[in-house]
Amino acid sequence: MFTIVVGIDTDEARAETQAETIASMPLETDEVTAVLVHSFSENRAGGTVEQVKSVRVAQSRLEEAGIDVTPEGYGGDAAKAILNVADEHDADQIVVAGRKRTPTGKVLFGSVTQSVILDTERPVLVCSGGD
Template sequence: MFTFVVGIDTDEDRATAQAETIASMPLEADDVTAVLVHSFSENKGGGTVEQVKSVRVARSRLEDAGIEVTPEGYGGDPARAILNVADEHDADQIVVAGRKRTPTGKVLFGSVTQSVILDTERPVLVCSGGD
């Protein structure tokens, strides 16, 4: 079994790119599982991960490709959530979606992708959606 841990934010284009990249890999779909991780910065309304449209989009695309999907929602720091789930599932690879930011933006706001890459020994695949 090959396990991907996929960090899904709220951007549907990035979620689609991540799902399509995984679905196009030369692996037997029935030997692949994808754990979709979404981190809520605030969840005062008690929403679930299944209510996040980008998670539903990625899940649908992966399931259409015959890949088993498990969505998981967490609160707090997205990078830490992704890394913790990767450890819990002993992931073979982490898949994140990068976005274009200026160097100043990265310094001021940090980068989930950068944190994941720097804080894991696991292989990390970075996808980007849109143009």
């Protein structure tokens, strides 16, 4: 079994790009599981990960490609959530979507993609965010 952990934010276009990239990988889809990780910065209404449209977009596309999908929602820091889930599932790969940011924006707000890349020994695939 090949396990891919996919960090999904709220941007539907990035989620679609990630799903399309994974679906186009030369893998036996019946032996692939994609764990879609969405980190809620705030979830006062008690929403579930399945209610996040970008997660549904990615899940639908991956399932169309014959890939098993498991959505998981977490609260707090997105990079930590992605890395923790990758460890929990002993993931073979992590997939994130990058986006264009100014140098100042990167310094002030950090970057989930950058944190994931720097804080793991697992292979990380960065998809174009389409921005």
